[in-house]
Amino acid sequence: MATVADLTQGQKGIIKDFAEHVLPIKLLELGCLPGNSIELIQVAPLNDPIYINLSGSHIAIRRSLAELIELDIIEETQAL
Amino acid sequence: MSKNINVALIGNPNTGKTSVFNQLTGLKQKVGNYPGITVEKKEGICKLPRGVKAHILDLPGTYSLNTTSLDESLVVELLLNKNDKDYPDVAVVISDVENLKRNLFLFTQIKDLKIPTILVINMADRMSRKGISMDIEAMEKKLDTKIALVSTRKGQGIERIKELIADYKNLSSAPNVDAKRISPEYFERLQKTFPNEDLYKLWLVITQDVNFMPIEKKHIEDATSFTTKSKEELKKLQHKETVLRYQFINNTLKETYKVDFLAAKGFRASLDKILTHKIFGYLIFFVILLTIFQAIFDWSSYPMDFIDEQFALASEWIKNTLPPGVFTDLLAEGIIAGIGGIVIFIPQIAFLFLFISLLEESGYMSRVVFLMDRLMRPFGLSGKSIVPLISGTACAIPAVMATRTIENWKERLITILVTPFTTCSARLPVYLILIALVIPKGTILGLSYQALTLMLLYLIGFGMAIFSAMILNKILKIKSRSLFMVEMPTYRLPLLKNVAYTVLEKTKSFVFGAGKIILAISIVLWFLGSNGYSEDFKNAEQIVNDRIEQEGLSTYSKNYIQNNIDAYRENALAEGIAPEVIQDSIQSMTHDLRERAEAQEIASYKLEHSYIGQAGKAFEPLVKPLGYDWKIGIAVLTSFAAREVFVGTLATIYSVGSDEEETIKTRMAAELDSSGRPLFNLASGISLMLFYAFAMQCMSTLAIVKRETNSWKWPLFQLGFMSVFAYLVALIAYQILI
Structure with a gap:
């Protein structure tokens, strides 16, 4: 199962499910809910943390947290 | 109506809440602390139409009422407690037009507490650029509230907020979600x-x-x-x-x-590509760092020199104008010098906070945190620790204040505890004079030994900070569950007004917070240095005058007079002044110089027998193994107030009238220890430098750490740990090198 940590730069995914008891409620409130989209904007040097667009909120989280969020990766569609 | 309307400003971070607060209250605001904790409490008064006043409380930024940090729980605590004197009659939720969806989450929670609530949609000036259009009236109906569309940048919509607040009784307090x-x-x-x-x-x-x-x-x-x-x-x-x-x-x-995404224009994406780039990101950060250093070391030296001069003049003026006595001495040498010791830091603090608030307001700081987080983590630090550590090379005081951005308490505490190891500017005068005395002038590979030594001292300081962070990370058992999450806000041009307020407020809080303690200790040091219990102290003038009468001036004083006269003669001859005139001038000069030399010898003798001199003597056995005599011992003691005092104290003890480095240096070089070797040799010099590199010789830092951690436990721990460590390192260095 793919997680947010598996996204490559510029790739998007739709949040499927997550281990909800370990994920901080703060992240849910920012819109980390099943059905919402996540886009990986940038990965920091040394691969961590990662910078994502979580349904409109631009935030950086550590990789360990990203691994807890499962999603379906949407193959990158070419921009118009 | 006599009672003020209680208003609470609530909102997500980065929504411009503080800008709204500043525009509502203007300068009628005060910043304090919530009792018992170090969270800042900002409140102010706002005049409303029809002579009504509102008491505005700017609550800490929070994403929701489910709290994860101290700041946030404060918001919930207030909103749940109807008996609190600050309990709001009306809540004003500040949101930002681009992140409205997420901001409304907090809004619905507050609405559900059945508090009359106004929604402020800020940054309205960005709407067209982002392709956003809204139906405010319909939205008001759906949310069952009143909305003010505001642009703090353009100063629009503030009047509407005031009107809505004045009219709060007509607001609905029905919940949004059952x-x-x-x-x-x-x-x-x-x-x-x-x-x-x-x-x-x-x-x-x-x-x-x-x-x-x-x-x-x-x-x-x-x-x-x-x-x-x-x-x-x-x-x-x-x-x-x-x-x-x-x-x-x-x-x-x-x-x-x-x-309308097609109409949306933004430069966040393209700027982020450069500013968080694997190579360019660091390069740009490095250049910004250099600029900050330049400002703190170079630009601020002009106002600092000016302040130094003015205070010296003021002290001189008081001595000359007021009738001599204890009170005049206290004023001139204790209080004025003490206040000067506080004011001198203002330029550095102001510059530092100017840059920090510019970086924060523009949104760049989040990118630095993003870049540095992984590098800092193995040491128990966070990406957010980088700013304080860098600031520490100017002065640990603003650096400790800058740790406030770190939400995680353990990471913040470690940062506060290790920051004083970085080489601050107060260590510089001490290093410079010692290096000039004990490090040979030669070069290696084109680099001078002296420059290399100075660089090494900076590296030692930074290395020690990182190393002790690693150890503290292992031994401190603090549960801190706050997760690392940084919002990457859109880039925006900093609002000058906000930057100005921040600089003003931080400087003020330093001057009045730490200032009181610095002033108090300065006065105590002055008292101990200018009073004594022994007969020798009381009869200092008599004793010194008798000695001079019998043995003449000390060799040093004689040299001092001779050197001055020689210098004058050489100059005068070069300028072609007639020999008779020169002879006359020299005669009156000798008289003046002699008087000065005598006064200095008395001052020196007094200091030796004052309380602090006695303490230095008592202290000597302790510093002897490090290669210091009682005079250095006193300098170490008095420089507990601030490291740079070391040079000044030695100047007084060696009765050198001026603070000119060259004279003190010559005098120090001539000083011999009991076995006839130079007192400042390679071994004792390096031992002293290492001592100053590691010791917590700065009461201002202790005061600020006390304030920021709200307990004496941590500053005392810091003092103990750093002093013992410094002592041991200095001892080992001296014993190996001697």
């Missing part, structure tokens, strides 16, 4: 057990980890007729609550808020 829908069965039971309490309030109390005074959590858990749920079940329900709220918000925005 709490019962979270779990009908559970809430039914809750209602039966506590028929008089508000359901959503109860729910907040149950799900928070913090214990609130008004409705005791224990009280709920103890109620026998009511079985509470396990943590996991509660979390599931919270999840459900989040989903319900977003359903409500999506439903509201579907009709009233439209974004």
Whole structure:
């Protein structure tokens, strides 16, 4: 199962499910809910943390947290 | 109406809440601390139409009422406690037009507490650029509130907020989301057990980890007729609550808020590509760092020199104008010098906070945190520790204040504790004079030994900070569960007004906070240095005068006079002044110089027999193994106030009248120890430098650490740990090198 940590730069995914008891409620409130989209904007040097667009909120989280969020990766569609 | 309307400003971070606060209150604001904790409490008065006044409280930024940090729980605590004197008559929720959806989450929670609530949609000036259009009237209906569309940047909409506040009695206080829908069965039971309490309030109390005074959590858990749920079940329900709220918000925005992505223009993406780039990102950060250093070391030296001069003049003026006496001495040497010691830091602090607030306001700081986080983590530090560590090379005081941005308490505490190891500017005069004395002038590979030594000292300081962070990370057992999450806000041009307020406020809080303690200790040091109990002290003038009469001036004084006269003669001859005139001048000069030399010898003798001199003598056995004599011992003692005092104290002890480095240096070089070798040799010099590199010789830092950690425990720990470590290193260095 793919997680947010598996996204490559510029790739998007739709949040499927997550281990909800370990994920901080703060992240849910920012819109980390099943059905919402996540886009990986940038990965920091040394691969961590990662910078994502979580349904409109631009935030950086550590990789360990990203691994807890499962999603379906949407193959990158070419921009118009 | 005599009572002020209590208004609470609430909002997500980065929504411009502080700008709204500044524009509502202007300069009629004050910043204090909430009792017992170091969270800043900002409040102010705002004049409303029809002569009514509002008391505005700027609450810490929070994403929701489910709290994860001290700042956030404060918001919840206030909103749940109707008896609090600050309990709001009306809540003003500040949101930002681009992140409205997420901001409304907090709005619905506050609305559900049945507090009359106004919604402020800020940054309205960005709407067209982002392709956003809104139907405010429809939105007001759906959210059951009043909305003010505001642009703090352009100063628009502030009057509308004031009108809405004045008119708060007409606001609806009906909830947005019915709490019962979270779990009908559970809430039914809750209602039966506590028929008089508000359901959503109860729910907040149950799900928070913090214990609130008004409705005791224990009280709920103890109620026998009511079985509470396990943590996991509660979390599931919270999840459900989040989903319900977003359903409500999506439903509201579907009709009233439209974004035309084709019209949206933004430079966030392209700027981020460069500023967080693997190579360019660091390069740009490095250049910004250099600029900050330049400002702190170079630009601020002009105002600092100026301040130094003015205070010296003021002190001189007082001595010359007021009748001589204890009071004049206290004023001139204790109080003025003490205040000067505080004011001298203002330029550096102001510059530093100017840059920090520019970086923060523009949104760049989040990018630095993003770049540095992984590098800092192995040491128990966070990406957010980088700013304080860098600031520390100027001065540990603003650096410790800059740790406030770190939400995680353990990471913040470690940063505060290790920051004083970085080489601050006060160590520089000490290093410079010692290096010039004991490090040979030669070069290696084109680099001078002296420059290399100075660089090495900077590296040692930074290395020690990192190393001790690693150790503290292992030994400190502090549970801190706050997660690392940084919002990457859109880039915006900093608002000058906000930057100015920040600089003003931080400088003020330094001057009045730490200043009091610095002043007090300066006065104590002055007292100990200018008073003594022994007969020798009381009869100092008599004794010294007798000695001079019998043995003449000390060799040093003689040289001092001779050198001055020689210098004058050489100059005068070169300028072609007639020999007779020169002879006359020299005669009156000798007289003046002799008087000065005598006064200095008395001062030196007095200091030796003052309380602090006695202390230095008593202290000598302790510093002897490090290669210091009692005079250096006194300098070390007095420089506890601030490191740079070291040079000044030695100047007084060696009765050198001027603070000119060259004279002190010559005098220090001539000083011999009991076995006839130079007192400042390689071994004792390096031992001294290492001592100053590691010791906590700065009461201002201790004062600020006390303030920031709100306990004496941590500054005392720091003092003990650093002093013992410095002593041991200095001891080992001296014993090996000697």
